[in-house]
Amino acid sequence: MATKESTRSAAIDDYCKAIYTLQTRDDEPVSTNALAERLELTSGSVSGMLRKLGELGLITHEPYRGVRLTSDGRRLALEVIRHHRLLELYLAEALQMPWDRVHAEAEVLEHVLSDELEELIAAKLGHPTIDPHGDPIPTAELEIAEHPTRSLESLQVGESGRFVRVSDADPEMLRYLAGRGILPGGHVDVIERQPFGGPLLVSVDGSEHTLGGELPRAMRVELEPAAAEPTRERSA
Amino acid sequence: MATKESTRSAAIDDYCKAIYTLQTRDDEPVSTNALAERLELTSGSVSGMLRKLGELGLITHEPYRGVRLTSDGRRLALEVIRHHRLLELYLAEALQMPWDRVHAEAEVLEHVLSDELEELIAAKLGHPTIDPHGDPIPTAELEIAEHPTRSLESLQVGESGRFVRVSDADPEMLRYLAGRGILPGGHVDVIERQPFGGPLLVSVDGSEHTLGGELPRAMRVELEPAAAEPTRERSA
DNA sequence: AAGAAAAGTTTGGCATGCCTTATCTTGGGT
DNA sequence: ACCCAAGATAAGGCATGCCAAACTTTTCTT
Numbered sequence: 001m002a003t004k005e006s007t008r009s010a011a012i013d014d015y016c017k018a019i020y021t022l023q024t025r026d027d028e029p030v031s032t033n034a035l036a037e038r039l040e041l042t043s044g045s046v047s048g049m050l051r052k053l054g055e056l057g058l059i060t061h062e063p064y065r066g067v068r069l070t071s072d073g074r075r076l077a078l079e080v081i082r083h084h085r086l087l088e089l090y091l092a093e094a095l096q097m098p099w100d101r102v103h104a105e106a107e108v109l110e111h112v113l114s115d116e117l118e119e120l121i122a123a124k125l126g127h128p129t130i131d132p133h134g135d136p137i138p139t140a141e142l143e144i145a146e147h148p149t150r151s152l153e154s155l156q157v158g159e160s161g162r163f164v165r166v167s168d169a170d171p172e173m174l175r176y177l178a179g180r181g182i183l184p185g186g187h188v189d190v191i192e193r194q195p196f197g198g199p200l201l202v203s204v205d206g207s208e209h210t211l212g213g214e215l216p217r218a219m220r221v222e223l224e225p226a227a228a229e230p231t232r233e234r235s236a
Numbered sequence: 237m238a239t240k241e242s243t244r245s246a247a248i249d250d251y252c253k254a255i256y257t258l259q260t261r262d263d264e265p266v267s268t269n270a271l272a273e274r275l276e277l278t279s280g281s282v283s284g285m286l287r288k289l290g291e292l293g294l295i296t297h298e299p300y301r302g303v304r305l306t307s308d309g310r311r312l313a314l315e316v317i318r319h320h321r322l323l324e325l326y327l328a329e330a331l332q333m334p335w336d337r338v339h340a341e342a343e344v345l346e347h348v349l350s351d352e353l354e355e356l357i358a359a360k361l362g363h364p365t366i367d368p369h370g371d372p373i374p375t376a377e378l379e380i381a382e383h384p385t386r387s388l389e390s391l392q393v394g395e396s397g398r399f400v401r402v403s404d405a406d407p408e409m410l411r412y413l414a415g416r417g418i419l420p421g422g423h424v425d426v427i428e429r430q431p432f433g434g435p436l437l438v439s440v441d442g443s444e445h446t447l448g449g450e451l452p453r454a455m456r457v458e459l460e461p462a463a464a465e466p467t468r469e470r471s472a
Numbered sequence: 473a474a475g476a477a478a479a480g481t482t483t484g485g486c487a488t489g490c491c492t493t494a495t496c497t498t499g500g501g502t
Numbered sequence: 503a504c505c506c507a508a509g510a511t512a513a514g515g516c517a518t519g520c521c522a523a524a525c526t527t528t529t530c531t532t
Contacts (some may be wrong), residue, residue, distance in 0.1 A: 043519055049479050052519095064480055064527055078506065094330070095356040105353055112348055117341055120331040236502055247490065247500050268509055283510050288489095300498060300509055 007056045007163075010111045014039065015079045016058060017051060019069055020077035024146065029066030034185065062156065078142040083110035083118060085131035090121045092132045098170035099178070127233055133174060134165030134184030134220070152200065152222065153187065153216035160189040160223040173218055182211060243292045246347045249316045250275065251285055252294060255305055256313035260382065265302030301448045314378040319346035319354060321367035321374075330370045335414070337370070337405035369410060370401030370420030370456070386459065388424065388436065389452035395424040397457040400438065411453055416445060424457055 010175070018038045022030045033051065036043040050067055053059045058073035069077060076119045087106035091097040097105065113121075122140065123130070129145065130136050138144040147165055163186045166173050177183070190199035191208065199212025258266045268286065272279045276434055290297045294309035305313060323342035327333040333341065349357075358376065359366070365381065366372050374380040399422045402409050413419070418437045418440045427444065433446025447455070449450035 009518075033478090037457060041519095042520075042521060043480065044482080049519075051481090091353070091356075095353070095360060097353070101352060107260070108348055108350070110343075112344055116337060116342060117331070117333070118335055120327075129450055197324070216435060245489075269507095277490095278492060279509065280493075280511080285490075287510090 002024065005130060007058075008076075008111070010051070012053065012056070012058070013111050015053060016069065016077040017084075018073065019067060020081070023069060029068050031066045048175050056213050060193075068193070075142055076172070078138040078144060080110050081144075082138040082140075082142065082203070083113045085135055085150070086118060086121050086125065086128075087113065088123055088133070089128055089131045099132070099174055103171060120186065123193070130164075130184070132184075134163070147222050149220040151217050152190075152219040152221050155188075155190045155200075156222060157190050157193050159223070160187065161223040162186070163188045164222045165220045166218050170218060173215065177215075177219075181205070181207065182209065239286070243294075247285070248289065248294070249312070249347050251252065251289060252305065252309050253316050254311040254321075255303060256310065256317070259305060265298070265304050267302045268429070271303075311378055314374040314380060314387060316346050316375040317380075318376075318378065319349045320439045321371055321444070322357050322361065322364075323349065324369070325361055325364055325367045325373070326411075329361065329400070332388075335410055339407060342391050358375075366400075366420070368420075383458050385456035387453050388426075388438070388447070390457040391426045393423075393426050393429050393455060395459070396423065396452070397459040399455060400458045401456045402454050406454060409451065413451075417441070417443065418445065 005060055010109045015035070018035055019030050022034055022038065032043050032046050034045045034051075035041075039046065050059065050061050053067075054061045057067055058069055058076060063066045084106045087109050088102045091102045091105055092099065097235070119140065127139075129139075136145045138145070147164070148151060150161075152163070155161070163182065165184055166177065187205045187207045189201060191203055194200070199210045200216050201208060201210050203209070249273070254271055256264050258270055258274065258358045266449070268279050268282050271277075272282045273285075275282065286297050286303055289295045289303075289309070293306055294312060295303045296304055297303045305328075309374055320365065321344050325340045327338045328335065330413070343393070350441065357375065363375075364373055372381045383400070386397075387397070399418065399420060401420055422441045425439045425441055428437060435446045436452050437444060437446050439445070
């Protein structure tokens with residue numbers, strides 16, 4: 001109450017971001033182990049840090065029961081995510097930085113970006129709502145449009161939707177897909193599913209592709225595209 | 237010899253930058269006290285850090301005799317300075333960030349900028365050689381054109397030159413000057429000097445101004461403009 | 473329900489990194 | 503020859519976070 005909320009560090013940012021992501025994935029408190037795995041730390045380290053985050057008012061922590069972000073924690077997470085996604089988009093768009101490097105660069109800069117620079121970048125980009133990987137960008141007021149998505153793999157033959165992103169923004173996959181003209185925003189129809197976890201035959205924006213292995217699991221699709229134009233379209 | 241030279245931290249950057257600046261000002265080893273004052277630290281702190289910098293091979297330190305940058309140290313300093321000045325220019329130019337905030341922002345980002353992003357920014361700006369304050373920007377190979385400059389105050393009546401920068405890039409001063417149309421690159425003639433440290437009457441690009449107080453001390457002028465165009469001109 | 477396994481917490485330690493104060497040391501000037 | 507300011511050193515503090523190991527709680531198994 002007395003202290004100013006200038007409590008930030010790369011580590012704190014990363015914890016909140018990780019908690020946010022895990023918490024959003026399946027709406028439950030986040031376990032210490034899940035965090036430890038994600039952050040590649042020991043569970044002991046995480047436990048210690050969680051106490052600190054609790055004292056900072058960023059999370060609520062029921063011992064042995066997992067953590068949840070408080071509204072402050074959520075705000076912090078969304079701010080960092082906003083930074084990250086704006087930066088990715090900016091670097092790719094304004095500076096033509098190649099896909100695969102954008103993520104790493106943003107990972108560093110997100111912790112350092114001032115509110116002011118954030119705003120300038122957002123303005124320059126026309127206040128975009130999705131980043132180059134198709135992930136939604138929280139607004140300046142930290143509202144985020146989390147449309148529910150399903151993995152491409154989970155679609156049945158005949159179902160269709162809009163390809164919105166590759167989970168975790170894996171640059172390898174994105175490059176592979178981009179090389180075949182499969183980009184976030186594209187309209188996907190599932191034409192055929194081979195049995196026993198085999199590949200899918202899909203059509204993306206008219207052209208057919210066979211996608212197997214990890215790919216259909218990683219690709220996220222939003223059902224009912226409703227023909228609404230995405231905020232920004234991407235060029236190949 | 238065995239260790240990689242990935243030795244960087246904001247503090248180390250700042251020490252090297254400060255040493256570089258002080259060393260360049262008057263070509264002598266830099267005293268501990270001068271550094272302490274500049275960095276706003278106690279001399280004890282500086283002494284301790286100097287040992288470390290010595291071990292890192294960034295400086296040579298003759299005890300009680302001051303320090304000099306080694307070639308590695310100089311390289312580091314120039315790299316940070318390059319980052320700083322590129323960032324200032326980029327923020328001002330590409331993002332229209334106002335003068336007075338550019339410096340603070342660059343001060344943070346300079347420590348974090350990757351070589352790759354540096355290069356992209358430099359390319360975007362057309363590999364500029366001077367920053368918005370008129371300071372030279374080291375090249376990617378870390379060569380810097382340090383033209384000798386004199387303070388405007390030191391000029392005699394009748395001498396003239398090119399206004400190249402405001403020392404320390406004081407944003408207040410720069411704003412004041414810019415408001416009067418006095419910008420780096422302008423041609424300055426000293427028309428009259430009032431005695432006893434009084435103000436100077438100068439003409440800048442044709443229009444006359446009376447400049448007194450700290451201003452003439454802070455303004456740096458390059459003699460013999462030789463009519464060479466500055467690499468980039470600035471708009472008001 | 474007992475006991476084992478899994479999950480989570482605590483404790484103590486450690487490594488950086490950099491700063492401060494207090495106390496010596498030194499070199500240069502008179 | 504002496505003194506003093508500049509500088510060096512020593513000892514310590516503080517903030518961040520990490521790990522390993524021991525301990526506790528929950529959950530799973532039978």
